[in-house]
Amino acid sequence: MKETNLKNKEKKEREKEAREREARSSNGHLFTSLTVSSTTLCSSCNRSITAKEALSCPACNVTIHNRCRDSLASCAKMKQRQQKLAMARSSSALQNVALRTKTPMMKERPSSAIYPSDSLRQSLLGSRRVRSGLSLAKSVSTNNIEGLSLSHLSLCFTGLRILSQSTESLNFRNRTLSMESLTDDGEWWWSPLLEKLQVEGSCIQADSWSLAVEPNFLQTLHKDIIKQQDVIYELIQTEFHHVRTLRIMEGVYRQGMLDEVMLEAGVVHTIFPCLDQLLELHSSFLSELLNRRKEGLMEGSSTNFTVRSIGDLLLRQFSGQLADDMKKLYSEFCSRHPKAVKLYKEVFARDRRLQQFIRRVCRGPLLRRHGVQECILLVTQRITKYPVLIKRILDNTKGSEEVQALRQALQLLKELISSVDQEVLELDRTRRLQEIQARMDPRAQADVQGGGVFRGGELLRRRLLHEGSLHWKVQGQSSRMKDVQVLLMSDILVFLQEKDQKFTFASLDKSPVVSLNNLIVRDIANQERGMYLISASTPPEMYELHFSSKDDRRTWMTRIQQAASRLQHPEIHRNQRQPGAQR
Secondary structure: OHHHHHHHHHHHHHHHHHHHHHHHEEOOEEOEEOOOOOOOEOOOOOOEOOHHHEEEEOOOOEEEEHHHHHHOOOOHHHHHHHHHHHHHHHHHHHHHHHHHOOOOOOOOOOHHHOOOOHHHHHHHHHOHHHOOOOOOOOOOOHHHOOOOOHHHHHHHHHHHHHHOOOOOOOOOOOOOOOHHHOOOOOHHHHHHHHHHHHHHOHHHOOOOHHHHOOHHHHOOOOHHHHHHHHHHHHHHHHHHHHHHHHHHHHHHHHHHHHHOOOOOHHHHHHHOOOHHHHHHHHHHHHHHHHHHHHHOEOOOOOOOEOOOOOHHHHHHHOOHHHHHHHHHHHHHHHHOHHHHHHHHHHHHHHOHHHHHHHHHHOOOOOOOOOOHHHHHHHHHHHOOOHHHHHHHHHHOOOOHHHHHHHHHHHHHHHHHHHHHHHHHHHHHHHHHHHHHHHOEOOOOEEEOOOOOEEEHHHHHHOOEEEEEEEEEEOOOOOOOEEEEEEEEEOOEEEEEEEEOOEEEEOOOOOOOEEEOOOOEEEEEOOEEEEEEEEOOOOOOOEEEEEOOOHHHHHHHHHHHHHHHHHHHOHHHHHHHHHHHHHO
């Protein structure tokens, strides 16, 4: 009994050691815990390390926080060892090939028995798919190939062709590149991007400006300046994070979907609309912010800085052509957001290659919190984060010129966001109107009072202002209620009925198309959910409508009255919109 307990205890200890060893390894580093002094700084975030959370990699001699291990670049020493080992293995393999070529009278075998198809050979030697699920025979193990450059791979495959002429020939068990057979965690795919981003963002890795500068320098500044610089630093840092998100979308997901998963370009563009333009816009803005930080560096220091002014930069970013570009791009991206997510889910559900690719690349620390849907959502939210940051900078800024510039930039930004919201709403309404028109019975038409016929195709010539389901009370002995779909257009009201997934004009006791010209809107006495519409036709007609709630009725009354007023007095509404259009 004691012996069994002892064995179980030893087994648990071994499993615990294995888990700890696995937890301490990251990006090629093999971390060990150690005791450090209070002055030791983290190699990743440059902050002091306490003894409890210190880790060290003996290979490259870096010391970091426990929480910073996933953000550290790959171990340089480990990469060098792997490259040297790979070189040695390739040299050994080529020496064996040279010895075997001296054997006389070797019978030539057909190339079809040696190589797979031409397309597969091209993919092996000419793309990043060299690390695929190929199984070679006893002569050369796949472990000997891993880590070699393309030039070394070419030499190895040349040697392998000669080697395959012997009895130990190459055996390709699978001629297709199965991404599922890859044993790596996708690091080869995102690691270069991570390293590039770490270099570019090395100056803003600290959690705040107060932690990024030296304590002695911090003590020389007033608390208002410290608060202001903290917010400016946050603006720069969050802009860097936004550019990082866009680069992940472009360099990992979009490129991977095109090159690895081989999705159609149209599908990928629908999932990531106007991505290149957004990346260019925000990369330029980030570059200007980082230059402003560089200009504020203290003489002889690479960490101590103060951004003396930022209002002019923000004013330039949120006005003129840049503001127009931002409005256009975010209107398009945000309006396509639901369709992009829906399409991605549909493709992911049916495409096994996409599932394998996403699972592989998302194992890495960079993409663990940046899935496709999360990235798309983060982009749609970015423009709404600027006003809060600018307002906080303004609250901690003194000086008339800088304050004036910040106030003006904040006002322009609010107008920009309002314009984007309105543009997104208009695009959504246009798409909805197209959906309704597509579901209209092609034979449907409605008689209009005063003569004439209204057909479904005429809907697209107008703007949809509001839409909803409500009840139309039919006059007569029964006085029954009919469910109708009502479209408030720029100059008319249209009443539709739905049957068998098709729309047709409501065939009731009055015309289903009502002009807004001189239309009168009235409450119904003692009916908080009812409303009368009185048309100006000859003879006048009265429509009795009922809504699901009092608020719903109020909304409809307001929208109809505004549309009728806009139709009767277009010059007033044009003048009201003119200042915003000029800006």
